[in-house]
Amino acid sequence: MLFHNPLRQAVLIKRYKRFLADVKLENGDIITVHCPNTGAMTGCAEPSMRVWLSDSANPKRKYRYTWELVEDFAGHLICVNTHRANQIAGEALDHNLLAPLQGVQNLRAEQKYGYDNRRIDWFGIDSQQRHTFIEVKSVTLATHNQGYFPDTVSKRALEHLRSLQDMVTDGHRALVLYTVLHSGIEQVSAADHIDPKYADACRAAREVGVEFYALGCKLTPTGISPLRELPVLM
Template sequence: MLFHNPLRQAVLIKRYKRFLADVELENGEVITAHCPNTGAMTGCAEPGMRVWLSDSENPKRKYRYTWELAETFNGQLICVNTHRANHIAGEALKNNSIEALAGLQQLSAEQKYGYDNRRIDWFGRDQQQRQVYIEVKSVTLAENQQGYFPDTVSQRALDHLRSLQDMIADGHRAVVLYTVLHSGIENVSAAHHIDPQYAEGCHKANAVGVEFYALGCELTDKGITPMRELPVLS
């Protein structure tokens, strides 16, 4: 995934009201940018961090710039724009980057499914013509090269696990694909210490056949490239 135009560099002053971030541009101007991340953003939004913004090129938009990347104080890059995860995961699926999901056919995004007509991030059929439902999760919380999801208690994520279990019960395949958007993460696990209910939900989902994979990416200010599968730890 390439950014459509060159990102603009800045320094983070503060993130607030979940969706807003004040930053100082290289010319000294202070502006407010849109923050497309509803999570806690632990370790991703420290004042003084170097950040990169995309330009909507729409002067009429209330917040013309969108916060895309952050750099930790030890030089690791993070994509804070969680909306990028689905696109990146789609590229990985089309490029067969996850061995167990290689060769999927009829790939399509944002398909309605389940009994409540929620949307699945990616749908496809495997080589045995089984329906495959793939829920994508963005991982940015890092502790000593260990990635965790979620970074705050998430009832929504738990509900997604239950919907995937329904797909297993109906005879289909169901997948959680953690898209790792932090260059310092080498493996992923459920955040037992943050959301024990989600962690228990993962254990139950895995026991009935829900598959869990993690995708490592290369991050630069030019774009984000899906690279390799990372271990998912129980």
């Protein structure tokens, strides 16, 4: 995934109201930008961190710029735009970068499924002709090289797990794909210390056949590339 236009560099002043951030541009101007992340963004939104912004080039948009990347104080690059996770996961699936998912065909994004008619991030048919439901999660929370999901209590993530379990019970294939958008993360775990209900639900889901994988990526200010599978520890 390449950014369509060169990203603009700035320094973070503060993030607030979840979807907004004030930044200082290299020319000294202070502007408000869109922050496309509903999580706590722990370790990703400290004042004075260097950030990169994409330009919508739409002067009529209320917030012309979108916050894409941040460099933490350890020098790691992090993508805070959670919408990028699905796009990068799709590239990895298309290029068969994850061995357990090689052979999944007819991939379609944002398909309705389940008894409550919710949307799955990716749907396909595997080599055994099973319907395959792929829920993508963005991972940015890190302690040293250990990544965690979620970074705040997430009722929505819990509901997604239950829907995936329903799919497995119905004879389909279902999995969670953690897309790691932090250059320092080498493995991923459910965040017991933040959302123990989600962590317990992950272990229960794995017992009934829901699969868990993680995708490591290369992050640069010009683009983000899916690289390789990372371990998932439960």
